[in-house]
Amino acid sequence: MKKTKLVIASLLKPIDDTRMLDKFGLSIAETNTYDVNIIGFDSKNTRAVENITFHPLKSFTRLSFSRLLKPFKVFRIYIKVKPKVIIANTHELLIVTSLYKILFGGTFIYDIRENYAKNIRNTAVFPAPLKPFIAAWVRLKEWISKPFVDQYILAERVYLKQLPFLSKRSTIIENKYVPLVTSRIDDSKHQSDRISLVFTGTIADSNGVFEAIEVTKNLHRLNENIRLKIVGYCALKRDLVRLKEEIKDLDFISLNGGDHLVPHTEIVEAIHQADFGFVFKKANNGMNDEKLLTRLFEYTANKLPILLINNPNWISFCQSFNAAVTIDPYNFVPEELLNQLETTAFYTTGDVSESLWSTESPKLLAILAD
Known part of the structure; x- marks a missing residue:
């Protein structure tokens, strides 16, 4: 049976990001129905995984011309892979993913990991004079892309109250823990004094x-x-x-x-x-x-x-x-x-x-x- 091509994409996370790979990627790949592709910035620690293909991007600084161009690089990967399903988990991919859906159809899922506009206004990542403009642009993109988003996934329950652009097609999928190595089996305190x-x-x-x-x-x-x-x-x-x-x-x-x-x-x-x-x-x-x-x-x-x-x-x-x-x-x-x-x-x-x-x-x- 031919597998459905699916992309999980981010600009802000490495390709072996835990939510993209160990949670979403592996869970989807284990169904054996999807050809999973993950786009993120390059990581030296990435391991080979069956049924998952990685598309690494070069890293960039937060305020750089390179960052502005990266969504178009992702769009070119979309064209190459030809996915039927795209899970985008950063606001920076909303415009190019909407454009891909207009041109080629498919399912567009927006995995919201942060209230990005609120974060920009309340953290020290960007210079203070730029914060209102960057936050407004992010929220505008989320409104513009709404007609093309088939499903919103929310990493936090509180986003149901915080995000005004959400539709009824919103599902909370929290960032819970995937065991990667042997779990703790000794519930008592360690025997040493340390x-x-x-x-x-x-x-x-x-x-x-x-x-x-x-x-x-x-x-x-x-x-x-x-x-x-x-x-x-x-x-x-x-x-x-x-x-x-x-x-x-x-x-x-x-x-x-x-x-x-x-x-x-x-x-x-x-x-x-x-x-x-x-x-x-x-x-x-x-x-x-x-x-x-x-x-x-x-x-x-x-x-x-x-x-x-x-x-x-x-x-x-x-x-x-x-x-x-x-x-x-x-x-x-x-x-x-x-x-x-x-x-x-x-x-x-x-x-x-x-x-x-x-x-x-x-x-x-x-x-x-x-």
């Missing part, structure tokens, strides 16, 4: 990495066996410079990544080896209040106890598993926190399988079969 902390994901001031460092330093003064491993990529140069400066003389804090992408397998391995994980993402004018972070799914699926910033939505999520200690990183008593870490019994309630991708993948396959 307490290993981990900070994973995007390394940034906005994600609370510097607060995690300060908490670790305070705990280390009480217990020299406290260790912190920071694993991930830091996109903002100023944050990376500050990070390296802050940890250069601290032998109890290590960095894996920073100036380069870290394979997701290494992130998962760091989670498996840790005793506690930080979730300190800042509210940023309420932008993150109602989002369920990927890290929450990754940590709870692996039964990793969490050091959690005071966010009511995240506290409620973690309480269902008894998964976290909530702290204010700007006002806490180190002795009390250390005692909580050493004496609290975690994951005594709930079913952590609810944090697994296997609860979401049937929704994706149902959309494609519709």
Whole structure:
């Protein structure tokens, strides 16, 4: 039987991005009905996968002429592959994907991973004078492309309230965890005296990495066996410079990544080896209040106890598993926190399988079969 050609495309993610490859790509390829093609920027860590073809793009800086041209490069790949289904998960591909549908037909699915316009207005990625114009252009593209989008996929439930251009054809498919290596099988605390902390994901001031460092330093003064491993990529140069400066003389804090992408397998391995994980993402004018972070799914699926910033939505999520200690990183008593870490019994309630991708993948396959 001839397989249906399908493309999953992004400009902002590597071709081995976890959501594109390990979640969407593998779930779709396993049906043996689709010839899956993934477009993203090049990655040195990409592994060969049966029924999936990769189309790497050269990387670019956030403010560059090259970035403006990349959608047309993707359009040329569309022409070459001739897909019947396109899943675009960045706003920058909305115009060229709409154009492809006008010319050649097929199914256009917009996988919304961020409220892009709101992010642009509330983060420090772009220069302040440009933010309103870039955000307005992004939202305009989302309105213009609406007649051509057959289905919206939402990575966060809150987008149903935040995004005014959505249609009734919207499905929430959360960014839950795909097990990549052997799951944790020892639910008890490690036998050694060392307490290993981990900070994973995007390394940034906005994600609370510097607060995690300060908490670790305070705990280390009480217990020299406290260790912190920071694993991930830091996109903002100023944050990376500050990070390296802050940890250069601290032998109890290590960095894996920073100036380069870290394979997701290494992130998962760091989670498996840790005793506690930080979730300190800042509210940023309420932008993150109602989002369920990927890290929450990754940590709870692996039964990793969490050091959690005071966010009511995240506290409620973690309480269902008894998964976290909530702290204010700007006002806490180190002795009390250390005692909580050493004496609290975690994951005594709930079913952590609810944090697994296997609860979401049937929704994706149902959309494609519709």
